[in-house]
Amino acid sequence: MIIHNARILYGADFELIRGYIKVEDGLISEVGEGSIRGDLDAENCIIIPGLINAHVHILDSVAKESGIGMALEELVRPPYGYKQKILRSTPKEKLVAAACDAVREMMSNGITSFCEFSNDPALSKQANKEAKIYYEPTMVQMDDDVATNKLNPSIVDDVHEHARECDGIGLSGVGEFSDATLEKIADLGLPLALHAAEHIPSQQRSLALTGKTEVERAVKLDPGFLVHVTNPFEDDIGYIVKKSIPIICCPRCNALLGVGVPPIMDFLEKGVLVALGTDNVMLNSPDLFREMEFLSRIISHVHRDPGTISAKDILRMVTLNPARILGMDSGVILEGKQADLLFLRPHRNMSPLGDVVSAIVHRADARNVWRVMCGGRTIYDSSVG
Numbered sequence: 606m607i608i609h610n611a612r613i614l615y616g617a618d619f620e621l622i623r624g625y626i627k628v629e630d631g632l633i634s635e636v637g638e639g640s641i642r643g644d645l646d647a648e649n650c651i652i653i654p655g656l657i658n659a660h661v662h663i664l665d666s667v668a669k670e671s672g673i674g675m676a677l678e679e680l681v682r683p684p685y686g687y688k689q690k691i692l693r694s695t696p697k698e699k700l701v702a703a704a705c706d707a708v709r710e711m712m713s714n715g716i717t718s719f720c721e722f723s724n725d726p727a728l729s730k731q732a733n734k735e736a737k738i739y740y741e742p743t744m745v746q747m748d749d750d751v752a753t754n755k756l757n758p759s760i761v762d763d764v765h766e767h768a769r770e771c772d773g774i775g776l777s778g779v780g781e782f783s784d785a786t787l788e789k790i791a792d793l794g795l796p797l798a799l800h801a802a803e804h805i806p807s808q809q810r811s812l813a814l815t816g817k818t819e820v821e822r823a824v825k826l827d828p829g830f831l832v833h834v835t836n837p838f839e840d841d842i843g844y845i846v847k848k849s850i851p852i853i854c855c856p857r858c859n860a861l862l863g864v865g866v867p868p869i870m871d872f873l874e875k876g877v878l879v880a881l882g883t884d885n886v887m888l889n890s891p892d893l894f895r896e897m898e899f900l901s902r903i904i905s906h907v908h909r910d911p912g913t914i915s916a917k918d919i920l921r922m923v924t925l926n927p928a929r930i931l932g933m934d935s936g937v938i939l940e941g942k943q944a945d946l947l948f949l950r951p952h953r954n955m956s957p958l959g960d961v962v963s964a965i966v967h968r969a970d971a972r973n974v975w976r977v978m979c980g981g982r983t984i985y986d987s988s989v990g
């Protein structure tokens with residue numbers, strides 16, 4: 606297939622090319638300048654890599670807005686958080702129906718792939734078979750067990766049983782597990798990721814119970830990535846940098862929960878690979894256009910400097926960076942990469958078009974999404990809905 610009459614953001618630096626993309630067997634085989642005859646007229650759309658939502662929980666979609674105003678722990682901390690109660694008490698068909706809506710919404714927002722942390726991977730897979738799914742156990746340990754470093758083999762068995770059917774293990778945090786249990790989980794040899802340092806009280810609890818911060822305990826396990834790190838303590842970023850551990854930030858959800866702004870400029874300056882996620886659908890719309898715009902504005906606000914972060918750095922956080930972190934062969938328009946493509950039609954909200962990447966980060970939204978392709982196959986067409 607040849608997609609012609611396109612404006613293409615090519616490569617990791619988003620070089621603007623007017624031309625065409627050839628797709629063969631789901632891969633980009635050629636990108637070229639100029640007008641040639643093709644099979645699909647892109648109608649002068651801007652084609653960018655499909656967006657990747659690096660962190661989301663879709664099963665709580667059923668409880669949209671119901672937890673607003675609750676503190677983080679009351680809301681999501683296993684095993685007694687409000688979210689866990691909702692997941693236990695709602696019929697599974699209702700959970701899946703709401704999760705399917707969230708997946709469709711993501712597609713209409715230009716998202717071609719997402720990484721889901723799920724308490725019930727079988728249900729998450731019913732909503733989308735292609736998603737990266739990390740098993741998040743609900744069986745956890747209490748503070749006394751964490752403080753005395755008690756091993757809980759049942760948790761390790763549960764994680765093993767469920768996670769081997771998934772893409773990895775995604776723990777709610779180190780706070781709910783002893784180091785002995787965490788080490789056994791890490792020894793399972795499956796890809797491991799953890800929420801860490803989302804807010805100050807959980808960091809303080811970790812210090813009180815174990816003498817170490819959440820980040821220090823998490824980094825010892827050599828995880829593939831950490832989620833949040835909104836409130837690192839003194840040496841935490843150093844531990845992360847030393848082991849080159851990527852971080853997935855969820856700034857819009859953090860802001861809603863009042864837990865702070867992740868120190869993304871510190872991460873970038875120290876060479877940490879950063880991606881963005883939208884986190885719990887019950888709190889936050891799964892929309893990376895909103896996430897990008899919010900991040901750009903909040904970083905300028907925090908640093909009191911309008912030039913702190915570049916639009917290209919932000920766009921890479923929802924394309925190339927998450928692909929690298931999650932081991933995907935997409936996230937960039939280059940020959941040989943998977944043809945996960947987002948076609949944006951610049952309506953009047955982006956016209957006249959100035960800097961293309963800045964317009965995408967600061968102005969684009971679902972109205973601009975004309976077509977979404979995954980492996981060269983159209984998964985969303987705005988004319989059909």
Ligand SMILES: [Zn+2]
Nearest residue numbers: 722800884885
């Ligand atoms: Zn999360």
